[in-house]
Amino acid sequence: GIINGAKIVNKNIKDLRMVVCGAGGAAISCSTMARALGVKDIVMFDSKGALTTDRDGLDEYKRAFAVDKAKLAGQARSVDSYKDALKGADVLLGLSRADIISEDDIAGMRENPLIFVMSNPNPEIAPSLARKARPDAIIATGRSDKPNQINNVLGFPYIFKGALSVNAKAINEEMKMAAANALAELASDAMPSDIKATLESIHGRKVEFGKEYVIPSPFDPRLVEKVSGAVADAARKSGVARK
Structure with a gap:
């Protein structure tokens, strides 16, 4: 989603400013992947506030995303709340709970x-409200009844299939990144007319690479070959394949 989203709005991934609401396993894992893609500026919030270097009691995983509050203040940036941090941000990654983001909170984000x-079943802000506040945004949720479903249903079946196909002894970062890149490529690849017609019938909307289609439909039959094949190849190249 980030790969294609940045491409569509013509932003360099390395320049993205990201705010993450949530600091559990999903948030840490997604943010780790974002860093691997090149995102450098990440501010993460848990239920107690921003993860900052002056906070006590952070475990090693949260500590890895702690930011220097004083340094950001010197750049005229506040992380006193996620509402403040969202001002001037390019990306909001929600992996927390429903209805905690308001229209005002996202009004000050950068263009596009x-x-x-991705909180399920109800996201941090309803897509209709997000669209009303920011008509220029790319909006994604974890729901299958909305455009841009970002959900592990696109990852785990094909990652494991690819790993099993080469009897991999581990699932490493190279394999996960291969899956992400394969998903990004598939969304932008030319789509055969029969698959396009089937997907549009299932979803009841236009299916075409753009702001409302940054990631493939989970019903795209090409996922099996494209993603699993990329994962298997990455396992071979990274030395964890046993056949």
Whole structure:
């Protein structure tokens, strides 16, 4: 989603400013992947506030995303709340709980923001409200009844299939990144007319690479070959394949 979102709005991934609401396993894992893609500026929030270097009691995983509050203040940036941090941000990654983001919170994000709110079944802000506040945004949720479903249903079946196909002894970062890149490529690849017609019938909307289609439909039959093949190849190249 980030790969294609940045491409569509013509932003360099390395220049993205990301705010993450949530600091559990999903948030840490997604943010780790974002860093591997090149995102450098990440501010993460848990239920107690921003993860900052002056906070006590952070475990090693949260500590890895702690930011220097004083340094950001010197750049006229506040992380006193996620509402403050969202001002000037390019990406909102929501992996927390429903309805905690308001229209006002995202009003000050940079142009063409990526608003990925993935709390299920109800996201951090309803897509209709996000669209009303930011008509220029790329909006994604974890729901199958909305455009841009970002959900592990696109990852785990094909990652494991690719790993099993080469009897991999581990699932490493190279394999996960291969899956992400394969998903990004598939969304932008030319789509055969029969597959396009089937997907549009299932979803009841236009299916075409753009702001409302930054990631493939989970019903795209090409996922098996494309993603699993990329994962298997990455396992071979990274030395964890046993056949």
